[in-house]
Structures are given as C-alpha cells and as structure tokens.
Amino acid sequence: MAISDTWLTQQLSQRQLSITKFADYLWILDARGVAYLPACDWLIVSDLHLEKGSYLSSYANPLPNLDSRATLLRLDKIIRDYNPRRVISLGDSFHDKHSMSRMIEEDRIYLCDLVSRVEEWFWVEGNHDPDLPDGIPGTPCFEVLLGDAVFRHEPQQADVKAQIIGHFHPKTRTAISRRRFTGKCFTHNDGLFIMPAFGQFTGGLDIDEDVMLSLLPKKARHTFMMYDDILFKV
Template sequence: MSGRPEQLSVNGVSLVADISGALLWPERRLAAVADLHFEKGSAFAERGQFLPPYDTAVTLDKLEALLARHDVKRLICLGDSFHDQGAAARLPDQITVRLQGLIARYDWIWIAGNHDPAPPQNLGGSIAAEWTEGALTFRHEAEPQAMAGEVSGHFHPKAAVRVRNKRITAPCFVTDGRKLILPAFGAFTGGLNVLDPAIAGLLGRSFQVMLLGRKQVFAFPRKALCK
C-alpha cells in the first residue's frame, strides 16, 4: 500500500501519518503501529464465531510492506498486538518464523495492552508498559490527565465526513496537537467514532483527524465531522 501521507505535529515533534495507519517519526527513524490483534480470527473461531482465518497473515503482509517502504530502525507496537494471551501459541508455524525474522531486524518494542498485558517473549523484541522518546511518550491507552506528548492506540478511532452529500467513514488518526491516537493497524478490527465521548473527552475541543483514504491521507477539523 502506498499513497500520500499527511504531516502533523504533536508536542512540537514533526510526524507523518502514513496511509497504512502507521505513525512515522523520520528524524528518529521510528515507526509506531497500534492494535495489530494477531490471531483475532482464531480467537473468535474458538467461540464459534467465524471470521476469515487469514487476519494475522494480512496484517503481517501490511507490516512488512510498511517497513520495506520506509527507513525505520525502531518499531513500537502500541499494545493489543495479540488478541489474547493465547494468541502467540495459535500462530501458524510459518507466521511465527516470518515474525521472528522481521523482529530480529529492528529495535522492536512491544507495549503491553489490555488484550495482551504480558506480550510473548519467545518472538523477540523488548517489552515495556510504555516508552518515552524525546518529547513523546508511547502507551497503549490514553490517560485523561497525561501530559502533552502522549501517543496511544486502543480505541481504533474512525471518523465520518460528508462529501458531495455522501457519508464516508474510515479509520483515522486523531490529535489536538498535544495527544495523538492512532487507528488500528490490524485486519478486522472495527472502530469507534472520534465524536464518541470516550475519545473526544480525551482531547481538546479543536482536534483534527487524518482520515485514511484509498490513495492518500486527508485532514479534517472536528467541525467537518459527523456521527
């Protein structure tokens, strides 16, 4: 997937909202992705609710493509990388090998999430509750009283706009310049409208979104959004 990204600034740091849903910090050769939810399909299958079984492969393909396109040294996965604590054990062998090989090439950081409070250690990478780098702190879920510079995931934000009398909904980044919430990177992850109080209540009134289009990322102010 390639397309025109969107520039943004959080706590004075220049960042890039990639069309894949990843956040790029070119100056630090850093990328961040949120909510991969590996093995969500197999978790639902165990409960008799069938999703397409290839969600992990689709997400891994997307992640490999992202890292091939950009000069990245450090990758931060912002929690809920695994859909549950048993997800790593359900990974097909070939996916495990691919993932281990990919992780070995980067300074890979797993942030603990609510779905995966103890990310697996057998795949490689480092595990942390949160990660601070420069003026930014990366964690899974935004904290209401957090200082400026927080980057998080968890909510799977999406936004709706009306274009030529047609309502368009898509995953998005959302920021007020102090905090940033990333869209879910994983397949079949759904989303929550940014106007929901659970998200809007964490941000200043004048937040904006970066909507993931088919070929580029589009920026919209809050006043342009609809429920």
C-alpha cells in the first residue's frame, strides 16, 4: 500500500475518488476506473480487452493499434499510486485467444513487467479469455473468494455470496447545472457490484437497459459515474 492520508484527502476533495461500502468492506472507487480495498490492499480492475484494436483492424475497422499500450500506461500509473499487494483482473483481460500473437513485443514485455512488479496478480477467466495466454505471469482462476464475497467475471444467479463482477461494461448519464454527462460507472446494491470496463476501446451498456435493471433495480442501486477523471454519485 502506497497511499497516504494526505493523498487520499486530496483525491477525495477533487472528486477523483469516492468511498462506498459493499460486502462489509470499505471500497475506494477511483475515477480512472479501478476499485481499491484498503483492508486487503487489493486493487480490482476489469475488462482490459487488450488487443481489441488489432482485432477490429483485421476486420477493416479504421482503428489505430495503440489501445494495449494506452491501457497498460494508465494501469501502470494507477499501480504506482497504490502499490497494491494483489491485483485482480476480472476477466476479458485479453480480447480474444489470438491477442498475444498480435501484440507487439514491446507491449508484451511491458505487460509481463507490470504483472511481475505486483506480489500477487490474479487473472479471472472471462468469456473472451477462458485461458491465460502462454508466457504471461500471474495466476489464472475462475473466481477469487473474500469472506462472504466472490470475485468473478459474470454473475451466478443462485449464489448467496456477494458478487463482484465485470462483463457488462456499465455506463450511465446525468445532468448537472443543465449540462449532460455520459460515462462509464461503478454500480452496486447489497449483493452485486459491477465494475466498469477499463480497456481503451470498450463501449458500455446503459444501466437503465432491461438486462441491467434485472440485476440492479433502480431503487436499490448505488451508482458512481466516471467523467474526465471525476466521479459523480448519480
């Protein structure tokens, strides 16, 4: 853990962090798209979708193949700020099974170095990446347990544990002083916490769509929208 009381107070005053409670833990929500559990010294990130740009380019989409480097640079800065004991990447870290064959060697080395600098790194399997690519350090797993909570990529409806998931890429909108804002978001109720997608080219599903409302009805949810590295509670 590298954060200090001074740093935390400054970030909170600038609305770059918010604090919420879930599964009997206090969570620090960072406007850059990660969550931090100070009680465990764990940093949570979801849906990196590394090499999505090169995947789309192979289907004639006019996108630059720079998303992996941009995603890793952002994550590197966050990890330097928090210096966590453990990072949990909640699935869809790699966009498809051929991601590493398309990643340039410089980015592959950067990724491996980033993972190796953290004491523990858990790669939760996602629907895009059920298998961890060869040669990538860290621990592949289906889920990670923490007391009465479980970290996994997609929800399991019958599970009685509190679930922290990714997969849905939640986003929302709000109006402040007659200005309209749209952005990715963290959203949760007492039993389900959905992380925003971190990757550079990741879109989003509005939390007022039917599939999201079936998971998190409006009256029960708490939502924190990210916009320009600021968090709005909506």
